[in-house]
Amino acid sequence: MSKASTDFDSPWKDTLEWYFEPFIRLCFPQIHLAIDWSRSCQFLDKELQKVVRDAQVGRRFADKLVQVWLTNGQETWILIHVEVQGKQETNFAHRMYTYNHRIADRYNRQVLSLAVLCDGSPHWRPTKFKSNILGCKVKFQFLMVKLLDYKEKWEELEQSNNPFATVIMAHIKSLETRKNQ
Structure with a gap:
């Protein structure tokens, strides 16, 4: 992985x-309601690295794997995939499926996959991977949030006491700055 992409990923990972909790509350409120926030979350970076051996140069995404407990007492793992590159990636949905499957297979855990799209394209919105070979079908759907959509909710973000609202506003401004250069 190049130093430039590592430097770009690091702020998102941090x-x-x-x-984490404000991020889930703002971007995935239905998921937030299902998590038991009285129990601590555990970040599973080492476990994630064992299944995600993506050595492509120029990799432009950040991943987090987090163990949480649901309000019904069930343990689950959440894979958060942040796509920070500025262009559409044709194999994105396939990669989401692959990571989900590898984690579930290796650790025998249910995995909730969430995608955060940080690009400036309003039309690129992958949410599923499908494969069909002679009747053998795979269909995988994941939840996605597009940070660009928050541009329409700017006043809401400004009035929010959620610290992740500031992160989203800064990201939107950085997209505008890049576009003007």
């Missing part, structure tokens, strides 16, 4: 770890 931010997700520092503000």
Whole structure:
């Protein structure tokens, strides 16, 4: 992995770890309601690295694997995949499926996959991977949030006391700055 992509990933990885609960509350409110926040979350970086051996140069995404407990007492793992590159990636949904399957297979855990798209394209919105070979079908759906959509909710973000709202506002401004250069 190149130093440039590592430097780009690091702020996202750190931010997700520092503000995990506010991030989930703002971006995935239905998931937030299902998590038992009285129990601590555990970040499983070592476990994630054992299954994600993606050595592509120029990799432009950050991943987090987090163990949480649901309000019904069930343990689950959440894979958060942040796509920070500025262009569409044709194999993104396939990679989401692959990571989900590898983690579930290796650790025998149910995995909730969440995608955070940070690009500036309003039309790129992958949410599923499908494969069908002679009747053998795979269909995998994941939840996705597009940070660009929050541009329409700017006043809401400004008034929010959620620290992740500031992160989203800064990201939107950085997209605008890049576009103007």
